[in-house]
Amino acid sequence: MPVGEGKFKLYAKLPPPLEAGLWRLRADQHFEAQTPETELDEHDLHVDQENVHLRIRSPRYLLPPDQILSTYPPANSFGSYGSRLPQVVIKRRTLPWERRLVGAPAKTPWFALVLIAEGEAKLETSVDVENCVTADVELEDPEELKEVAKGNCLVAKKSLIDRVFPTRRDVDLLVHAREVDIHDTELMMGDDDGFLAVVISNRLPLPGKDAEGNDAPVKYLACLINLEGQYDVLLPRSPDPAPAFATEFLAKTVLVQAQAAQDDHLIMETALGPARAGTNPADLGELTNPVPLAAGSQGSHTTRYQSGAAAGAGAKPYAGSGQWSAAALARNTSAQVALQMAESFRIVHDYGATPFDKEYRFPVLLHWSFTTTGDTTFRSLMTNLDSRLLGDVGDPKPLSGRLPLEVVESGHVGLAHQTREGDRVRAWYRGPLVPHPTKNTGADRLKLAHSSDQLRVVIPDGREDLSLATAFETGRLLTLSQPSIIAALMRWRQTDYHAARLHSFLVSNRNFWEELLGIGFEKIDLHKIGPLAGRFLADAIVRNPERFLGNPRPRVTPGRPLEFDGQATVLLARGLGLEPALFTGDLNKVFNGLRDVQIPRDDLVAADLGRIDVREALESDLDRQRIDLVSNALSNKLLNDNLTGPAFPVTNRLRVDLVDDTLDVILGDSIRPGSTDEDGS
């Protein structure tokens, strides 16, 4: 059931059915069959046991970057986060429960988010994954294929772990799963199902206080650490001095001293001081991109330490700021940002170190840093926004040597314009986003222009208004940059020409097409007219065949008139379908030849002639045809003998067309029926 918009559900755990590791799937099948005759038991129908070995893999040293939905506080940001617990939201909801923690209750999350203030612990980057864990700790299933060759690890002393890390009991409480509605969000965030896993830290990122008691910014590093094999390092429960209901701000002075001591080397250019920004370009890829082991083994990357004097460009001071730049979105740059964020945590001075304070190493799946300072929150940002209509230039600024922006009441802005002649003038421009409603309906819509120059406007003050011309040209250039759209335009125009011709043809014969296709035929898809017309015709023929079809062809016809254009014997032979040679020679030879000749005969016809109904039908047709022929001949004879000549001009003319006319017409017209011999053969 989906959660409603604006709601979400919390789940204490969403463990996967199987944890990461080696699994064996064993399948046994038992068959028995019983029929009246036989009875087969298991042994007769034996099926071997099926053993399948499965390895379920899950990240161990590096959280895949695409699994991170968000971090809070935002990475590399400044803000007042002192009353909010840092957290990371992971897309795969089962991830926190995909590994088993030895010594912990079942279904305990295998990682925790710890928050380290600057100087408290050390983050080592680009370490071989074997060295990411404390030396004497062996992870379960050590042979498991590692997803990266090199990872990051957090080096923390036991005293710090006791102070800052969550206790064993806390680990479980700090991870939960959440289901949210994904709809009215910026679509590009795109989590697929709305199920998320959330890891909360147990520590508030308090700002610091300097010696005078003023707020001082403190940089924090949030690390998602893998607890596998080291669960028992954590305190079993919170330490026992009675709880304090207030907590101290970080004493910033200590940190500043530590920092200053480090910087001295740089300031005095003593060669042995480690350079701060040891950003080794070779480190960059591996931090964000999992590298297969084979590729990673070809060389070792270590953090490079440079001497202060020789550092040159390598020793830049930390340059992070609250600003984002578009370039930070590029993958390599974001890796650089990650390194940069880790950078102040890589070299840590052991101040206040206690002897015999054991160091532990934890693999870091994800780390980011931020600075707690001031009071910038989402709320303070939003409530202090300068909310006005577009076009307002904001409050007056101190003079900066730049001419004040020309904005007129219509929202147009004065911009420098170089004309085609090369003159440098000023023009008015207004983008699509305007401070006033514009006339956008009916006749006020822009008429179609075919070139941008049609949209240039000169206004009375002598300047040009280039807004619409710019829009036209922008649209044109954007489209020209898309070959597929140009192709679509061209295809469309070709087919449309065809359609337009067809349409004008239809409209010019409107009455006919309306009768055929109905009112509104112009609206039909022109491609469909052909089939529609054909279907209509077929239907009309079926309903009124006599309007479309003539009389059926007579079964018996007199045949074609013979053309006497050659020898009589040749003609005769051709007419009968015989060899002309048959008719040469004396009469006896011809007679004998004809007697022996094979008469070509159509088998089908011969077979059909055996049927009495066919024979009768043909016979009656033959009779009628014979009567027709004889009557025609007779009537010709009669006309010739009695009704032609100068005294009968009408029949004289009729006689010429006689062959094409029927007997009834001729007889009905001129001769009494009784005078013909209808029984003659």
Place this chain on the structure above:
Amino acid sequence: MINKNIDVLEHLGLEFEKAARAPFTEFRHDDNTAMPAELRNWLVRLRLLEGVPFANLVADSELLPQESIRWFYLDRRWSDALVQGALSVGTVNSDDRIQLDAQYTAIRAELDTEERNVRRRKGVARLTGQPGPLTGFLLRSAAVSGWPGLHVRAFNVDPEEGDDARFTEDDPRRIRLLRLERLAPAVLLCLFDGIPKVVHIEEPRQGIQFGFMHQDNGNQRSASLRPRDKSSFEYLAGDGSKDVDVPFRVGSSGVVDIRRLSDALAAHPETGASDGLDSAEYALQLIRFPWRQVFGEVQVPPISAMFRATIEYESMVNATFKL
């Protein structure tokens, strides 16, 4: 085969009449209509200013200062000109232009409705009708870069139920979003299908925060938690009489003693902590609501306060015509 019982002529006529009344209302993404589907989808995106260089939207950086929100109307003449420029790519000779002239009205009408359907949710009826005014805002703030995935909602009425009211996306009181996109890491562009009365911008819910109410006292900070009912999510006591002080681990700055916090919560059985706190219950107690910024004036300010031109129309006319 043809059904002889239907008068084909009449039937076809009816079909065509129906087609004439409602041309191309229901079609799939890749169906050709007044123009090929590929072209239509491209022009609709252009209409919503996708791909248009930012300098063409905002001509000068002074028009969008840092930490500002700028509201606007969309000038359809401008977006029409943009589409005309795109269409002009296919016209070479005067024949082509006559052809385009004849087609243009249909193209524009279709884009008018199509641009409203770009972000239509699956299963919601296609929106039709006359195109209304489009509006929107540009937000340039660290809030855009720091809190990706802001929620934006717009309403055409001031919801009577108050700012907390929730409406489904197809509720007639909601104004639909046509576009919501980050143009730069810190610049958010939003287009509305109408003129909203009230706009809510809310902290992303995926990034709901967990924390406490804090109070500073010299070098110390104390925090308290207002317990919530596990089933209704309401505060047990809105006046703070049941607030729980947050215990911190001694000797370490800011580390919350969760065990003792859960013991303290167990004193209020409604929180669900008395039978052992689980992680969901713990998170529930810690949730801080996402901040929702409501834009919408009770009293409409004069236009002169919202948009201050640097050159007044009057002075410009005087200068031009030497009055």
